[in-house]
Amino acid sequence: MNMLNRPIADTESGSVQGVLEDGIAAFRGIPYAASPAGDLRFAAPQPHPKWTELRDASRSGPAVPQSASRLEAVMGRRTPDWDEDGSLTLNIWTPQHADKASEARPRPVLIWFHGGGFSSGSGGWDWYDGRSLADAGDIVVVTANYRIGPLGYMYLPELGVANLGTQDQGAVLDWVARNIAGFGGDPEQVTVGGQSAGAFSSLYLAASPTTGPLVKRVIVQSNPFGLAPQDPDAAAEHARRFVDILGLTGSLDLLGALRAVPAERLLSAYGQLAGELSRPGDVAPPMYPVLGGPGMPAVWEQAVADGGFDGKQILTGTTKNEMTAFFGFDPRISALSDEQARAIVDGQVADGAERYDRIAARSSSHSNSDGNDPSHGAAPRDVLTELVTEIVFRDGTLAIADHQAAAGFDTYVYEFDYTPGDDPAHLGSTHCAELPFFFNTIDAYPDCAMLGRPTTATRELAAKFSHAAAAFVATGRPADDDWRRYESGDSSTVRHLL
Secondary structure, X not given: OEOOOOOXXXXXXXXXXXXEEOOEEEEEEEEOOOOOOHHHOOOOOOOOOOOOOOEEOOOOOOEOOOOOXXXXXXXXXXXXXXXXXXXXXXXXXXEXXXXXXXXXXXXXXXXXXXXXXXXXOOOOOHHHOOHHHHHHHOOEEEEEOOOOHHHHHOOEHHHOEOOHHHHHHHHHHHHHHHHHHHHOEEEEEEEEXXXXXXXXXXXXHHHOOOOHHHOOEEEEEOOOOOOOOEOHHHHHHHHHHHXXXXXXOOOOOHHHHHHHOOHHHHHHHHHHXXXXXXXXXXXXXXXXXXXXXXXXXXXXXXXXXXXXXXOOEEEEEEEOEOOHHHHOOXXXXXXXXXXXXXXXXXXXXOOHHHHHHHHHHHHHHHHHHOOOOOOOOXXXXXXXXXXXXXXXXXXXXXXXXXXXXXXXXXXXXXXXXXXXXXXXXXXXXXXXXXXXXXXXXXXXXXXXXXXXXXXXXXXXXXXXXXXXXXXXXXXXXXXXXXOOOOOOOOHHHEEEEO
C-alpha cells in the first residue's frame, strides 16, 4: 500500500485511491462483485470487470435497494441512498504508520456485516465507520453491502434463485482472502462478525465447509438464535405470493419478468407481503436465508454438534432488553392480555407458558418489594418482552457459549446493559444499542432514542467496548482486565457493560 495523503492500494481488478483520516487509510466503495442489475439481478455474484484507470475510493457506494428500517424509531432515520446498480461494494479501514517495520507486519482483519432484518442496512453508513475500531486495535476493518429483501432472499430454486445475499457475503470473504494483503491485512487472521441479521450470517459463514476455513475468530452480536433458517416450503410459498402481488403469476419467462420490474415496485410488493404476514410477537421477515440453500446446509445447533466452530474463538453477547425495539412501539403488543401473550410464547417453545408465568410472578414480586402497586401484576407486554428476549436472543447465545467453553475453546460473553439517562420510550438497553459503542461512532447517532444524550461516561464506555472488541480481533482476547474467559454455566463470567 502506497504511503500518501491519498493512499493507493492494488486489487485484482485494478488500483484504488482512498483518503487518510487521522492516521487511518479509508478505502470506500470498492466493488467486490459485478453490479447486480439488469441480467445479473437474481444471479449469483459475478466477478467485477477490471479497470485500468486509478479508481477513486473516497466515498461509500450506494446501499442496496431497500425500504425504511422498521427500527427507525429506535436508531434514527436514514436518508435513502440506494441504487441497485453498483451496490455490491465494501469498505476498508487500515492504519498507516511512519514506522516501516510496523507497516511490514500484516494486521488481523475484521469482516463485519450489518443487521437490518435482512431487509435494510448498508455497510457504507457512518454508523459503521471502521476508523476508530481499526485504530483501537491496530487492525484492518472491512464492512460490506449484501443483497437483502426480495433481491437477496427470494426463493425460486427452480430458477437457481436462493440465498443470494448469503452468496454475496461468501464472495466478500473470498475477495478479502485474495486481496486484503494489498491493504496491510493478514488473510490468515480473519474474524467474521456482525450484529442481528449480520450475526446470523456470520455464524453460518464461520461454520460453513466452504467459508469456515477462511475464519479464525467470530464476533456474534445479538444474534437471533431463536430464528431458524427459513423453511424451504414456507420460503417457496412467500415467493409465490410475492410473484402474485407483482401480477407475474403464470409468466412464461418469470426470471426475465422479475428482472424488468423497477426496484421501487419490488420494494412496494415486499412491503405488502410483510404486512400480510405480520403477526404480533413474530419478528421474522418475509424472506431470509433458507435452510438447505447455499451457505445454509444445517441449523446452527447441528453445526455446533458437528464441530463447525471447533478451534474458533468466539466473542458473543446480547443487549439486556433486546425486544423493546420490536415491541415498544407496536400497539398490538400493548393490547395483549395475559392469555394472548402466553399463547404467543407457548407456540415458540415447549415451556413458553410456564416460563411466562415465572417471569410474571417474579416481576410482580419485584414491584411489591419496591413499594409499587402489584395489584394487577406485571403488564403482559413487559413479561412478553423479557421472555422473547430470552427465547430469541439469550438462550442460544448462552447455549453456543456453553458448548464452546466446555470444549475448551476460548469464549467471551457480554451483556450490554447501558440505558440512556433520558429514556421516555422505556427502551432500556434495546436491540442495536451497543452499535455506537462497538464502533465508537457516538456522534453518528444524533437524536437517537436508544442512545439518548451522550455524556462523558457514554463516550468512555464506547472507547472501552471498541478497544475490547478490536483486541479480540487482534489477539483472541478482549483488552479488559475485568473481562474473564467464559466458563460454561457460570453467569459470573458474563461481562456486563454499562
